[in-house]
Amino acid sequence: MDAKQYLMQKSKEVDGAIKSFIPDEEPMRLIEASRQYPYAGGKRMRPAIVLAACGAVGGDKSKAVPLAVAIEYIHNFTLIHDDYMDGDEMRRGMKTIHVGYDMPTAILAGDALFAKAYQIIAELDIPSDNMRGILKFVSKAVWDLARGQQFDIENEHQLVSEERYTETIFLKTSVLFAAAAAGGALVGNASPEVVEAINKYALDMGLGFQMFDDYLGIAGDSSKTGKSVGNDLRKGKCTLMVTYTLENLKDEAKLAKFKSILGNMNATEEEVREGMQIMKDIGAIEYNKKAAEDKIASAKSYLSILPDSEDKEFMLALADYAINREV
Amino acid sequence: MDAKQYLMQKSKEVDGAIKSFIPDEEPMRLIEASRQYPYAGGKRMRPAIVLAACGAVGGDKSKAVPLAVAIEYIHNFTLIHDDYMDGDEMRRGMKTIHVGYDMPTAILAGDALFAKAYQIIAELDIPSDNMRGILKFVSKAVWDLARGQQFDIENEHQLVSEERYTETIFLKTSVLFAAAAAGGALVGNASPEVVEAINKYALDMGLGFQMFDDYLGIAGDSSKTGKSVGNDLRKGKCTLMVTYTLENLKDEAKLAKFKSILGNMNATEEEVREGMQIMKDIGAIEYNKKAAEDKIASAKSYLSILPDSEDKEFMLALADYAINREV
Numbered sequence: 297m298d299a300k301q302y303l304m305q306k307s308k309e310v311d312g313a314i315k316s317f318i319p320d321e322e323p324m325r326l327i328e329a330s331r332q333y334p335y336a337g338g339k340r341m342r343p344a345i346v347l348a349a350c351g352a353v354g355g356d357k358s359k360a361v362p363l364a365v366a367i368e369y370i371h372n373f374t375l376i377h378d379d380y381m382d383g384d385e386m387r388r389g390m391k392t393i394h395v396g397y398d399m400p401t402a403i404l405a406g407d408a409l410f411a412k413a414y415q416i417i418a419e420l421d422i423p424s425d426n427m428r429g430i431l432k433f434v435s436k437a438v439w440d441l442a443r444g445q446q447f448d449i450e451n452e453h454q455l456v457s458e459e460r461y462t463e464t465i466f467l468k469t470s471v472l473f474a475a476a477a478a479g480g481a482l483v484g485n486a487s488p489e490v491v492e493a494i495n496k497y498a499l500d501m502g503l504g505f506q507m508f509d510d511y512l513g514i515a516g517d518s519s520k521t522g523k524s525v526g527n528d529l530r531k532g533k534c535t536l537m538v539t540y541t542l543e544n545l546k547d548e549a550k551l552a553k554f555k556s557i558l559g560n561m562n563a564t565e566e567e568v569r570e571g572m573q574i575m576k577d578i579g580a581i582e583y584n585k586k587a588a589e590d591k592i593a594s595a596k597s598y599l600s601i602l603p604d605s606e607d608k609e610f611m612l613a614l615a616d617y618a619i620n621r622e623v
Numbered sequence: 624m625d626a627k628q629y630l631m632q633k634s635k636e637v638d639g640a641i642k643s644f645i646p647d648e649e650p651m652r653l654i655e656a657s658r659q660y661p662y663a664g665g666k667r668m669r670p671a672i673v674l675a676a677c678g679a680v681g682g683d684k685s686k687a688v689p690l691a692v693a694i695e696y697i698h699n700f701t702l703i704h705d706d707y708m709d710g711d712e713m714r715r716g717m718k719t720i721h722v723g724y725d726m727p728t729a730i731l732a733g734d735a736l737f738a739k740a741y742q743i744i745a746e747l748d749i750p751s752d753n754m755r756g757i758l759k760f761v762s763k764a765v766w767d768l769a770r771g772q773q774f775d776i777e778n779e780h781q782l783v784s785e786e787r788y789t790e791t792i793f794l795k796t797s798v799l800f801a802a803a804a805a806g807g808a809l810v811g812n813a814s815p816e817v818v819e820a821i822n823k824y825a826l827d828m829g830l831g832f833q834m835f836d837d838y839l840g841i842a843g844d845s846s847k848t849g850k851s852v853g854n855d856l857r858k859g860k861c862t863l864m865v866t867y868t869l870e871n872l873k874d875e876a877k878l879a880k881f882k883s884i885l886g887n888m889n890a891t892e893e894e895v896r897e898g899m900q901i902m903k904d905i906g907a908i909e910y911n912k913k914a915a916e917d918k919i920a921s922a923k924s925y926l927s928i929l930p931d932s933e934d935k936e937f938m939l940a941l942a943d944y945a946i947n948r949e950v
Contacts, residue, residue, distance in 0.1 A: 326773040377734065381727040400708040400776050403730065404769045407704065410734070411765035414741060418758040424751035431745040431758065438738035442731045446653040449727050463649075 297606075299613035300621075306347055307340035313361045314343075314368060317416055329397045329405035330412070333372040336388040342367045344614070345473060346480040349494050351607035352599075355484020359421050363430065363483055366413040367476045370434065373409040374441050374472075376402055381449065410438070422483055429491070430479045437475035444468035451534045453559060458539040462503065470502030490601055497598040497611065504591030505618040510535035511584050512622075514572065520622045526568035532559025536587055540580040550574055588619050624933075626940035627948075633674055634667035640688045641670075641695060644743055656724045656732035657739070660699040661692075663715040669694045671941070672800060673807040676821050678934030679926075682811020686748050690757065690810055693740040694803045697761065700736040701768050701799075703729055708776065737765070749810055756818070757806045764802035771795035778861045780886060785866040789830065797829030817928055824925040824938065831918030832945040837862035838911050839949075841899065847949045853895035859886025863914055867907040877901055915946050 314334050321327055343364035350360035378384075379392040380402050386392065394402035417434065420427050444467025451464060477498035481491045512521050513528040514537060528535065538558065545551045557563045557571040575581050595615045602608045641661050648654055670691035677687035705711075706719040707729050713719065721729035744761065747754050771794025778791060804825035808818045839848050840855040841864060855862065865885065872878045884890045884898040902908050922942045929935045 321770070323770060323773045323777060325777070326770060374734075377730050381730060401773065403704050403708060404773050406734075407701075407737070408766055408769040410737060411762050411769065414758060414762035415766060418755055418762055424755045428745055428751045428754060431741060435738050435741035435745055439735055439742060442735040442738065443648070443650060443653060446650045446728065446731050450650060450652070 297609045297613040299610060299617035302610050302613065303339065303341065303344050303617075306344040307337070309347070310340060310343040310361060310364050310368070311337075313365050317362075317365055317369075318412060325397065325401060326404055326408060329393050329401045330408045332390065332393060332396070332405075333375055333387070334368055334409070336390060338388065340368065341614070342371055342472060342476040344610075345476040345498060346483075348607040348610045348614070349477045349480030349498075350484040351480075352602050352605055352611060353481050353484035353486035353490055353494075354603075354605075355480075355486070360480050360483040362416050362420055363479050364476075366416040367434070367472065367479065369409045369413040369416075370438060371472060373406040373413070374438075374445070376406040376409070378445055381445070420483065422485070426482045426485060429482045430475075433475040433478045433482075433495070437471040440467045440471040444471075453532060454534075455542055455555075456534055456539065458536060458543065461534050461536060461539050464534070465503060465506040466499070469506045470499045473502040473505075474498040493598045493601045497595045497615075500591045500595035500598070501615050501618055504588045504595060504615070507536055507584060507588035507591065508619045508621075510537065511581070511588060514575070515581055515585070517622060522623075526565075526572060529557060529568055529571050530559070530561050530563050536584040537575050537580040540583045541575050541578055544580070545574070545578055585619075592616065592619050624936045624940040626937060626944035629937050629940065630666065630668065630671050630944075633671040634664070636674070637667060637670040637688060637691050637695070638664075640692050644689075644692055644696075645739060652724065652728060653731055653735060656720050656728045657735045659717065659720060659723070659732075660702055660714070661695055661736070663717060665715065667695065668941070669698055669799060669803040671937075672803040672825060673810075675934040675937045675941070676804045676807030676825075677811040679929050679932055679938060680808050680811035680813035680817055680821075681930075681932075682807075682813070687807050687810040689743045689747055690806050691803075693743040694761070694799065694806065696736045696740040696743070697765060698799060700733040700740070701765075701772070703733040703736070705772055708772070747810065749812075753809045753812060756809045757802075760802040760805045760809075760822070764798040767794045767798040771798075780859060781861075782869055782882075783861050783866065785863060785870065788861050788863060788866050791861070792830060792833040793826070796833045797826045800829040800832075801825040820925045820928045824922045824942075827918045827922035827925070828942050828945055831915045831922060831942070834863055834911060834915035834918065835946045835948075837864065838908070838915060841902070842908055842912070844949060853892075853899060856885060856895055856898050857888050857890050863911040864902050864907040867910045868902050868905055871907070872901070872905055912946075919943065919946050 318327060318331055346360050346364040346367055347357050351357045376393050379387060380394040380399065384392055385395050390396065393405055417427065417430060444464055447464040448468060474495045478491050478495040481494045513523050514525065518525045541554060545554065554571055554574050557567045592615045596612055599608060599611055645654060645658055673687050673691040673694055674684050678684045703720050706714060707721040707726065711719055712722050717723065720732055744754065744757060771791055774791040775795060801822045805818050805822040808821045840850050841852065845852045868881060872881060881898055881901050884894045919942045923939055926935060926938055
């Protein structure tokens, strides 16, 4: 199965629903601001995970569509707030909300999307006990997302450990993937055992996805990723490649050199190349790639609990896609 | 019954619980920031309403304590975000979160409290159908709170209608009071009819409470309210007194004078006195007080559906207190 194509197809399936849960209402400025990110598209990975998890446990996917929308709104709420905190000015080809509107509207649009997600969850057409289970996963995820973003900010301009790096991406990426997957399974009325397996699949897939994302930023084809290679080094971005290098490089001179390049926005092209070579020589780039692959293998293993189905196939293919993409 | 004393007693009952739902966890900076407002006290009106509504319908109040905490966390989440948007630097004798910590921590502490509130609601020890009902009230309230704050910001430096004023305070104050009241009734397993009556009680009480608050800002004893009388005029604060004056003053010269004072931070003491006199002469101050009293009378009337009890007495006394206080 081609996960990318399937993803695009699923994306189309939820696009209409994503545009149907925020009706016109005053003040329209807030409504329009809250619609911008979810309406603008994106990979729609989280909605696709919700639907696939529901289908893979034999559930009625049409009942999972509202949850897919709610999870996407939550993702977009965090993007709006993160973009403001990080000072990012563009997303998906448009001005970010605090730039295109203003700061208060951005904060409120995020809060409003968050509240709307819970309104949707409260109305899910499933037994209330299952709805309660979903509520637990989702609320824990949002709590953890806030912790992850706080870690991310505190990690800047610091040399952090591999453990701290992994915890940060776990909180920033994995937990919402996992809420999407477990939530979809709960809509499909899966047993606690199956819900737990699907949850673990998504947690590990989130880790593998983010680790590979970091790898692409260094080893990827910049004409495809759109990221200038080496820029992550200049920005001092915390990745497994960096933590591995810092923890394993014993040559004092090289270590000093590496630290002088890391997070140095004025590093020359030659210095960046040198920094990349240091990571390559010590095996950090390979280590990062291997770590992502291990997480994906682990993620896939949890799905053995499920019977064969097109949705299970997609979940497996999506995991493979996470570490076999160019963008 | 002395509502103020009862309020202080209820406040003590929930204080311990309010400090028990946010355990130590990394990153501690975020945890400490999210604790500051809820731990610092306040009137605890919303928690008291939750408990009283539960008791008044014959429910087990101990089961309503977590919901009381969740509603207070939501109130505090909105305060943290509003303080940042409004540029306020002090609250409850301490630096606001964006001042004492920093902007990202303030945004994330608000988001985290919001998520924690839902985690608590998901764990309520009541039937899941009742929990779902509470979730609907609370999520609608937070959606409306965001709309209300957006209105509030857009109202600044504008001459708005009485209708717009009422809608703003309805969204900013009434809806969360109402979620507290209806939520408490649902914990107590009240019938839909009773839940609706209690909800309406709180909606009207919220309106009366806020209208009287505005009245105190103009007609109150500044040595008690701590607000310098007339400052609301200088700030151009939107109140019923102002909307009534603008809508009813026919004397063009006086109207021009009034508009020149309203929102003019440089207005002299004499000008402010003149503006107050204009409002007094046209009956705007009395109109505002009467409107608050009418809302409170309406609020109380909804409680006739309840049997007599100490908690019902408190709910009635709290409504009276809303328009018979000096602070």
